[in-house]
Amino acid sequence: MTATYSDLEGRAILVTGGATGIGAAMVEAFARQGAVACFVDMDAAAGGELSARLEESGLSAPFAACDVRRTRDLQAQVLRFSRAHGPISVLVNNAGNDRRHKLADLTEDAFDDIVAVNLRHQVFAAQVVAPMMKKTGGGSIINFASIGWMIGGSEYPVYAAAKASIHGLTRALARDLGRDRVRVNTISPGWVMTDRQRRLWLDDAGRERIAASQALPGELLPEDIAQMALFLGSDASRMCSAQNYIVDGGWA
Ligand SMILES: NC(=O)c1ccc[n+]([C@@H]2O[C@H](COP(=O)([O-])OP(=O)(O)OC[C@H]3O[C@@H](n4cnc5c(N)ncnc54)[C@H](O)[C@@H]3O)[C@@H](O)[C@H]2O)c1
DSSP states (O other): OOOOOGGGTTOEEEEETOSSHHHHHHHHHHHHTTOEEEEEESOHHHHHHHHHHHHHTTOBOOEEEOOTTSHHHHHHHHHHHHHHHOOEEEEEEOOOOOOOOOGGGOOHHHHHHHHIIIIIHHHHHHHHHHHHHHHTTOEEEEEEOOSTTTTTOOSOHHHHHHHHHHHHHHHHHHHHHHTTTEEEEEEEEOSBOOHHHHHHTOOHHHHHHHHHHOSSOSOBOHHHHHHHHHHHHSGGGTTOOSOEEEESSSOO
């Protein structure tokens, strides 16, 4: 079941890391609302395929290959999208990487890289869209965090630190941009069954943990997160800002 948000029709929105996983579900969900669902990803093949599939069915999902750790490239691409499709009115800061790491082996370069892929680009994407949102009377920025650090997730201390910091970013930007009617919120997903999670981390012990920890039975899917992103992107949530929306089946 999907709600229809008529105000999203024709709007240019941007999803980072939109080629696979939760990002791909959000690109498709926004495109199905009639939005111009622009997206970037470093996976050029998967991004090209998704864009072609959606455009073949008459939807609008322009894609550009871009590594969000390269701030100048990211900002230049956002400006290109806005010139071609209109000012970005919804920014979904989704790109991230939960690769495992251990304190004992951590180097400064690895630390910087984990922060770059999980935090830094969210700040600099907001920097480039905020002026266009202000000019057009408002917008919505959605920052992606995680419940991982809240539930004692292990083997990714710097990922956990970066994700824990996201909501501080959200709350500060919500204050700074709120007068211009730019809303800023966090989505914190639970354990979402993307292809990558199934391939790398889900095993029998994981299934048992989900069954024991979620209040609700069943798998959390990328589409469940996309529903929250649609609501926060739409004017239906016009008075929602500075909040953390947890979608986790009742785990955290
Ligand atoms: N899946 C989960 O269980 C879960 C749980 C909590 C939080 N999250 C968060 O949700 C967001 C999406 O997660 P997902 O599970 O869909 O991840 P995913 O790995 O399935 O997809 C992430 C996408 O981002 C892209 N990406 C990664 N690094 C990039 C870079 N440097 N430049 C451009 N693109 C890049 C990848 O190519 C991929 O398409 C992330 O912020 C993640 O931390 C996911």
